[in-house]
Amino acid sequence: MWKFIHKWGSPPHFWRLSTTLAPWFGWLALLLIVAGTIGGLFLAPADYQQGDGFRIIYVHVPSAWLSMFAYVVMASSAAVGLIWHIKLCHSLAAAAAPVGASFTFLALATGSIWGKPMWGTWWVWDARLTAELVLLFLYFGYMALRAAIDDENRADRASALLAIIGVINIPIIKYSVEWWNTLHQPATISKIGKPSIDTEMLIPLLLMWLGFTCYFFFLLLVRGRAEILARERNKQWMKDALGAPS
């Protein structure tokens, strides 16, 4: 177990692995997102109630999913780093934060654009929307805290604590539509057994969801490499790696 943790927590191992995996995730993401966009924007039929405005879900739903997924990755990585003192995990948490923040921004912005024609307003202080906005502030807080502390170890610990505390917001976002009366619609595709969306509309959505997830891992690997490079630039293995043609 310890051998496994140490192997996967080793920056040189991650550096080598990310060199191989990043292009795969990148190209796969591109392929899936292009296929999902074509399917969602041009092939899927219009919704019988929302008309063509429903097509916004093809960018909104994957963004909203990744806003939460990136936070869970960031917080669990930070927690592992805090408990087992694995610096690679802090690097990955730091790498996930800006990506998660940008997906949260996209979820809020595209949701707002969808809200105008459907609800008649750009914004309401609805439980789901407010909790998503809190998520954006949590990402900003995490990044600001890391940037504000010069000492790397203290920055790791403080930001990890903030990330872990903020996890409470994730179930609030997820279940807000069930716990409170909200304008936001409940789950559509994750209803076990029977999603309430037609297959022709569902397939492009699943392609986009998978594509965005691959895109997240691609960025996590690239940003993770940058974080490790910044931390380990004085280590001999990094000097060797930089000396070798990449």
Add this chain to the structure above:
Amino acid sequence: MEWLDYGKHAPYVWSSVGLTAVVLLWNVVAARRRLAELTERARRRLIAEENA
């Protein structure tokens, strides 16, 4: 080009898709640029150390 015409919803759909495309591209450019800058800086330091 009928399939491109989303009627009154067109500005909402296309602005959402456009904004998403810009953010996705910007993320890739920013991440790759940061990695390239750090790599370049570290390589320059390495060369300077070897020459010293």
